[in-house]
Amino acid sequence: MADEDVRQSLLSSTNDSLNLNETKAIQRRKSHHRSKGPSEKESQEQEKVLQPLINVEPTFVGLEFRIKYVLLLLALYLGIGTLWFFLIKNQIYGKKTNGVIDAIYFCVVTMTSVGYGDLVPHSTLAKILSCIYAFTGVALVGLILSNAADYIAEKQGILLVKSMLRNEKFNTAEVLMDVETNRDKYKFLMTSLLLVVLIISGISFLILVEGMEFIDAFYCVCSTMTTLGYGDKSFSTLEGRMFAILWILSSTICLGQFFLYLAALYTEKRQRSLVKWVLNRKLTPSDLEAADMDHDEVVSAAEFILYKLKEMGKICQDDVLLLMERFKDLDVDHSGTLTTDDLILS
Numbered sequence: 001m002a003d004e005d006v007r008q009s010l011l012s013s014t015n016d017s018l019n020l021n022e023t024k025a026i027q028r029r030k031s032h033h034r035s036k037g038p039s040e041k042e043s044q045e046q047e048k049v050l051q052p053l054i055n056v057e058p059t060f061v062g063l064e065f066r067i068k069y070v071l072l073l074l075a076l077y078l079g080i081g082t083l084w085f086f087l088i089k090n091q092i093y094g095k096k097t098n099g100v101i102d103a104i105y106f107c108v109v110t111m112t113s114v115g116y117g118d119l120v121p122h123s124t125l126a127k128i129l130s131c132i133y134a135f136t137g138v139a140l141v142g143l144i145l146s147n148a149a150d151y152i153a154e155k156q157g158i159l160l161v162k163s164m165l166r167n168e169k170f171n172t173a174e175v176l177m178d179v180e181t182n183r184d185k186y187k188f189l190m191t192s193l194l195l196v197v198l199i200i201s202g203i204s205f206l207i208l209v210e211g212m213e214f215i216d217a218f219y220c221v222c223s224t225m226t227t228l229g230y231g232d233k234s235f236s237t238l239e240g241r242m243f244a245i246l247w248i249l250s251s252t253i254c255l256g257q258f259f260l261y262l263a264a265l266y267t268e269k270r271q272r273s274l275v276k277w278v279l280n281r282k283l284t285p286s287d288l289e290a291a292d293m294d295h296d297e298v299v300s301a302a303e304f305i306l307y308k309l310k311e312m313g314k315i316c317q318d319d320v321l322l323l324m325e326r327f328k329d330l331d332v333d334h335s336g337t338l339t340t341d342d343l344i345l346s
Contacts, residue, residue: 070143073140073143074140077111077136077137077140078104078107078108081103081104081106081107081110081111081133082100082103082104082107083103084103084129084133085102085103085106085107085126085129086099086100086103088123088125088126088129089102089103091121091122091123091125091126092106092119092120092121092122092126093119093120093122094117094118094119094120095118095119095236096119097236097237097238097241098238098241101238101241101242101245102119102241104245105119105235105241105244105245106119107133107137108244108245108248108249109229109244109248110130110133110134110137111133111134111136111137111138111140111141112137112141112227112248112249112252113134113137113138113227113229114224114227114228114229114248114252115227115229115231116229116230116231116234116235117229117231117234118231118234118235118236141252141253141256184261184264184265184268185265187257187261187264188258188261188262188264188265191254191257191258191261192258194254195251195254195255195258198225198247198250198251198254199221199225199251201247202217202220202221202224202225202247202251203217203218203221205240205243205247206220206221206235206240209237209239209240209243210235210236210237210240212233216233219233220233220234221251224248224251224252225251225252225254225255226255227252271312271313274312274313275312278308278311278312279308287307290307291303291304291306291307293306293320306320329346330342330343330346332345332346333345
């Protein structure tokens, strides 16, 4: 068949190219073998070990840029809110400590939808500003959720890889593959650890500074992190509100990410089970008929792969049809293959 001849031709040319490149590489190694000193060899070994990290660092840099952007946006948002509510502080009723701290505290409690009720807007203007701030705050918290936690988890993952590289028992490529494969698992573990730290620190602070009993402190922490904010227990001292500004933001975001990664782990587990079932189940004649896309009563490797990918839920029939249409558009000479001439003419 024509397709078979084309495939054999491509394989032959590819093998020839690989053999030629391999021969050249061997010649280069032989010509430089005698001139290499111990320090040069050691440098090359280090370069070989660190090579897989090249693809990791740009990802981290991108995340770092994104988190800086989000933090800048958050600072601007809190700054505007603080100015708003500081200027109308006489129109906000409740137990007050310091004008600026109370304004920031009110912003954080509003944007995270905690709403203790220890500070409440009283005038029409204050209520309107609070409504605007609350709606925009929910959107901003969602943006922070998707960026800040990812940044922390990615950074810890990279640090984990680098620390493991110091141990010669680990292969760099294998470690990076493990981190990439279990990305959601590591994010979940890091978020869980941070969540425990935030719960303990919140309870400890409420007991030591706010003078609450353990049960009341635990109750306040839970109602705050889940954004219930009943209001019967809250941060009432100046020191407490200064602590709450950072703690409420961190704890509510962390809890949200905890449940997000938990759901991702569950979904990933189900996906892996599905993939395992698809790969291990026996094929039937009806499977071969469904996989035979060109209806030539023979299933090629490409057809088998596409059929299994569809079964795993990785792609759908619409994706395949869309790509086939794109291929036909690029295949100007209708040869069933793509060449440089096809790309130029298209």
